Amino acid sequence: MSRRSAIVTLTITLVVVYGSLILTQATGTTPRLGLDLQGGFAVVLNAPEGTDPEVIEQAAEIMRRRIEALGNVQEPEIAVLGDSSIEVQLPGVTNRDRALAAVGTTGSLEFRPVRDISPIPGVSPLFFQLPPEDPTTTTTTTVPSGSTTTAAPGGTTTTAGTTTTTSAGTTTTSAGGTTTTVDPTAHIVLPDGVTWCDEVEQAGCVDRATGLTPDPDPLLDAFLVSEPEDGGIVYHVAPARVLGSDLTGATAQFSQTGTGLGEWVVVLEFNAGGSVKFTEVTKELAAFPIGDPRRQFAIALDGIVQSAPQIASSVDPNVGIPGDSAVITLGSSPNQQEEASNLSVVLRYGSLPVAFEQATVQSVSATLGSDSLDAGLIAGLIGIILVAAAMLLYYRALGLVNVIGLTVFGSLVLVVFSLLGELRGVTLTLAGVAGLIVAVGITSDSYIVYFERIKEEVQRGRSLRGAIDHAFSRALRTILTADFASFVGAVLLFFLAIGSVKGFALALLVATVCDVLVVIFFTRPAVALLAYSKSLGEGGRMSIRGAVGMPAEEVGGA
Amino acid sequence: MSTLSDLYRGRTHFDFVGNRRKWFAVSGAIILISLLSLVFRQFNLSVDFEGGTLVEVENPAGASVAQIRDAMTALGQGSARIQTTSGGDGIRVQTSQLTPEQEDLLVERLAALAGVDPGDATRQTVGPTFGDQITRSAVRALVVFLIVIGLFIAWRLEWKMAVTALVALFHDLIFTAGVYSLVGFTVSPATVVAILTILGYSLYDTIVVFDKVQENVRERGDRHTYSGIINMSMNQVFMRSVNTSFTTLLPIGSLLLVGSFLLGATTLREFALALFVGVAVGTYSSIFLAAPLLGMWKEREEHWQRVRLRVERRGGVEDFAPRTVTASVDHTAQVLHQSGAAPRPPRKRRKRR
Numbered sequence: 001m002s003r004r005s006a007i008v009t010l011t012i013t014l015v016v017v018y019g020s021l022i023l024t025q026a027t028g029t030t031p032r033l034g035l036d037l038q039g040g041f042a043v044v045l046n047a048p049e050g051t052d053p054e055v056i057e058q059a060a061e062i063m064r065r066r067i068e069a070l071g072n073v074q075e076p077e078i079a080v081l082g083d084s085s086i087e088v089q090l091p092g093v094t095n096r097d098r099a100l101a102a103v104g105t106t107g108s109l110e111f112r113p114v115r116d117i118s119p120i121p122g123v124s125p126l127f128f129q130l131p132p133e134d135p136t137t138t139t140t141t142t143v144p145s146g147s148t149t150t151a152a153p154g155g156t157t158t159t160a161g162t163t164t165t166t167s168a169g170t171t172t173t174s175a176g177g178t179t180t181t182v183d184p185t186a187h188i189v190l191p192d193g194v195t196w197c198d199e200v201e202q203a204g205c206v207d208r209a210t211g212l213t214p215d216p217d218p219l220l221d222a223f224l225v226s227e228p229e230d231g232g233i234v235y236h237v238a239p240a241r242v243l244g245s246d247l248t249g250a251t252a253q254f255s256q257t258g259t260g261l262g263e264w265v266v267v268l269e270f271n272a273g274g275s276v277k278f279t280e281v282t283k284e285l286a287a288f289p290i291g292d293p294r295r296q297f298a299i300a301l302d303g304i305v306q307s308a309p310q311i312a313s314s315v316d317p318n319v320g321i322p323g324d325s326a327v328i329t330l331g332s333s334p335n336q337q338e339e340a341s342n343l344s345v346v347l348r349y350g351s352l353p354v355a356f357e358q359a360t361v362q363s364v365s366a367t368l369g370s371d372s373l374d375a376g377l378i379a380g381l382i383g384i385i386l387v388a389a390a391m392l393l394y395y396r397a398l399g400l401v402n403v404i405g406l407t408v409f410g411s412l413v414l415v416v417f418s419l420l421g422e423l424r425g426v427t428l429t430l431a432g433v434a435g436l437i438v439a440v441g442i443t444s445d446s447y448i449v450y451f452e453r454i455k456e457e458v459q460r461g462r463s464l465r466g467a468i469d470h471a472f473s474r475a476l477r478t479i480l481t482a483d484f485a486s487f488v489g490a491v492l493l494f495f496l497a498i499g500s501v502k503g504f505a506l507a508l509l510v511a512t513v514c515d516v517l518v519v520i521f522f523t524r525p526a527v528a529l530l531a532y533s534k535s536l537g538e539g540g541r542m543s544i545r546g547a548v549g550m551p552a553e554e555v556g557g558a
Numbered sequence: 559m560s561t562l563s564d565l566y567r568g569r570t571h572f573d574f575v576g577n578r579r580k581w582f583a584v585s586g587a588i589i590l591i592s593l594l595s596l597v598f599r600q601f602n603l604s605v606d607f608e609g610g611t612l613v614e615v616e617n618p619a620g621a622s623v624a625q626i627r628d629a630m631t632a633l634g635q636g637s638a639r640i641q642t643t644s645g646g647d648g649i650r651v652q653t654s655q656l657t658p659e660q661e662d663l664l665v666e667r668l669a670a671l672a673g674v675d676p677g678d679a680t681r682q683t684v685g686p687t688f689g690d691q692i693t694r695s696a697v698r699a700l701v702v703f704l705i706v707i708g709l710f711i712a713w714r715l716e717w718k719m720a721v722t723a724l725v726a727l728f729h730d731l732i733f734t735a736g737v738y739s740l741v742g743f744t745v746s747p748a749t750v751v752a753i754l755t756i757l758g759y760s761l762y763d764t765i766v767v768f769d770k771v772q773e774n775v776r777e778r779g780d781r782h783t784y785s786g787i788i789n790m791s792m793n794q795v796f797m798r799s800v801n802t803s804f805t806t807l808l809p810i811g812s813l814l815l816v817g818s819f820l821l822g823a824t825t826l827r828e829f830a831l832a833l834f835v836g837v838a839v840g841t842y843s844s845i846f847l848a849a850p851l852l853g854m855w856k857e858r859e860e861h862w863q864r865v866r867l868r869v870e871r872r873g874g875v876e877d878f879a880p881r882t883v884t885a886s887v888d889h890t891a892q893v894l895h896q897s898g899a900a901p902r903p904p905r906k907r908r909k910r911r
Contacts, residue, residue: 007902359691360684365679379809379812380813386812437812437813441837445802486767488706489707504751
């Protein structure tokens, strides 16, 4: 390596590494710390043996949604482990009970008759009720938090089919005439038994701002949306009539109809109790004319409407849909294939007889987490200092390359973890820190392999500069072979193992790659430059020559 | 002094292959003891494998183990395992698996005794099947890893090297497991991670050593017996191996001491201990077990037997032929002391023929 190219390479390397270090740290991009380093709550849930992988995915999705509803959880991490477990990590969460409730229960699957459908997506049908006589009440837009204005439920009873249902009434009674500001929702009449959320905290209440039911009660009317993120259709649904526990299975099938056109269908299987209930509810729904929104039932999983099929025109209101199975027809396009399989998964998950079993529940206190981090960092620092001292003593000037090289390596790893945390949400765990500390030793090995090789070449009678170049190509071969073994090990561990093993594997993986980069782009030019230097190359005790000694006698003899 | 200087310059002439019986006896004894310990003492499995509840709190109030024992007995948890951590600054209680209510009660009592907020307790509840899961995934990873690495070494170096490298690896594994069982340290998922690292390190070290052997075979091939080449290679890489394990053990040792005894991170201690033992034995096995084994095995090949005959016919007393061992092994510290050695070493025997 010529002096010029050594200087250029070295400069570029140092600028890139330290530049990106300064850049990431200045922009506040630091590694994301794992649960064990910052404290928090983690749980691993096991599904019963033989559970459908899609069902697990669906469950993880629902947990994610519930955790987001918990609020103030910074970066929850929900991962499917292996083929039947879900790991949920909630950094910084201290309320165990709420967190456990959010992740630990099965989805509640409900079949609810539809009462009404909102004409505008995303807006609750409640808000389409006509305001009562007094128009001034609608002019106030602020909602006082301690409002005493209440809307009493209306009392009109309509009879539909064979059951008695309460529809939105038309009478409003204003209670507590002492308030001056009037709630804009005052004129809205809630169904029987349902209250606004800010009055009584209870299941089934309706949120004043959205007009939706965040936590539906199966025994009460509810206002549920089909796609909560994109303002889906909002349904006003009646109490649940059939539950997930009434279902024994659901499969997506492609069925050939009489006309020769195939269609995607979901076949529902009910148990004895379920089939009776389902027949009852379909009888009632079939009583409504075709096209009436009330001729459909909503399938809600965890408060979100997944599907709202119409009762087929052929169903007799006096008979309903009898038997222990029913078919939901979706259509024939590939789109519907996906829809059918999604729906069947939802139904299967909701009907899972056994809830997820909590395999492990762990909460790490924030102080213990930061203690572990400190311990790891201090240990790492001391380790690096010791290694640096040993290398300086043993290899003298070359040791200096190693010391600076370790800081280059450390910076590189820090940058990579900062970026991984920012871009991919990768966290640095305690096992990861330990992996990095181990990597300090393995990284030093690359230097040792190279330095010993230089010694050897010099012993064989090469000139110092010749030895340095020759030794590099030989040493690189060894380093690559050995690093490849670590690399493969780390990759396999990363993909096959779970939990802390994964964090460790990732740290090792990053460290191995960084090691090779440092060897090529830092160590090589740095050693070459040293060799060109008068005092540190051929010079005295601290020089490379001092460390490697003179060539042996009778060079190239025999 | 001259041995040290030779060590420093990589000019030693230890006979690694010739003394193989000694090394094999040592390794055999190690493995026997480890296996006996594994059979009779077994492992001290952590809560992750056995299932149960583990609660850790800091202990500013200085509650004694006896006080906690009383409190646990009052709760019907008389069989709980109670330990102090961080040199008395913390308490760790491990019980059989509790219901959430029992657990909350236990945490409350414990926190009151120790004088901390119950929210600051670290707790872990593990179902009895979780350990199986971890073990299963680790074993699966292990098997795939061994196959892939074996194939890689066979392709990159030689299949006999792959086999001996794996033998050395099992030696290291059994020994590390034996140490765990003998000392009675808790085997936790962190330990499993550590063991997997040892695998990587053991192979890494053996690969470096074998890489050198193969290079020497290529360069000087038929002029030396295979044992001679192994000895030559071992002497050349000896300082590298010593230095590498030394520099690897330094940070791990600091992790072990600082991390566990000063700051009380028990996870770190269990982790570091396995690594410390594993790295040390990994270095030993790659030099004293894997290389002599390979030498023995290769010597049986027809080609190398012919070479041996030829070398002996020439009356060749070769440089790296077996000769007596002159020094013991561990000179790292002393080597460091004589780092100011004269730049011009004393003349020595010829290095090359």
